[in-house]
Amino acid sequence: MPRIQSCWLLILAFFLFNAGQVRAKPHKEWARLTDCQYVDSKGNDGDSFHVRCGDKEFTVRLYFVDAPETNLVYADRTREQSLHFGITLDESMKAGVKAKERVQELLQKPFVILTQWANAAGRGRESRYNAFVEVDGKSLAEILVSEGLARTKGVTHVLPNGEKSKSHVERLNALEQEAKEKRLGAWSTAAEEKK
Numbered sequence: 001m002p003r004i005q006s007c008w009l010l011i012l013a014f015f016l017f018n019a020g021q022v023r024a025k026p027h028k029e030w031a032r033l034t035d036c037q038y039v040d041s042k043g044n045d046g047d048s049f050h051v052r053c054g055d056k057e058f059t060v061r062l063y064f065v066d067a068p069e070t071n072l073v074y075a076d077r078t079r080e081q082s083l084h085f086g087i088t089l090d091e092s093m094k095a096g097v098k099a100k101e102r103v104q105e106l107l108q109k110p111f112v113i114l115t116q117w118a119n120a121a122g123r124g125r126e127s128r129y130n131a132f133v134e135v136d137g138k139s140l141a142e143i144l145v146s147e148g149l150a151r152t153k154g155v156t157h158v159l160p161n162g163e164k165s166k167s168h169v170e171r172l173n174a175l176e177q178e179a180k181e182k183r184l185g186a187w188s189t190a191a192e193e194k195k
Helices: 002-023 075-085 089-106 140-146 165-182 185-189
Strands: 031-039 048-053 056-062 111-115 128-135
Touching (some): 056 140, 089 140, 089 185, 128 140, 140 165
């Protein structure tokens, strides 16, 4: 019995040591891309859209937010979003169209992208990169959530300014709750909560 316990302890120590080695890797540097432009594309929506920054063209996926889908191509996700907002599938897709239109409107002037070129794996064939987008010094993700056009959701990540994701998510959650209380965007047609 002691030999089996020793073996398990060695295996556990090996995994813990290697897990520590993985975490010890330095983070990639943040790239700050300025004077970026929105590029019309069939696949654009509220949280993922095609851009041009200098000589680079690519698709960005906003960190920490999920805007409603505009169609039923990914029916499970559309259903999940409609349940989150407490609205019908049709209302959810209409909110998705509004989110897409709002992003297109906000990004008519040059904007800033902060990215580490981390692949934001999606179901499509085109590569997408996780990014933060700033419009007139404001976070596009925060704008969308505060207007009820996206929900807080996504990966954990240290922000370019060093802020931990937990505090960023808490701020987004507060903005989402405020949009819900004011019945903005997708929340406008949500069923009243029973008290």
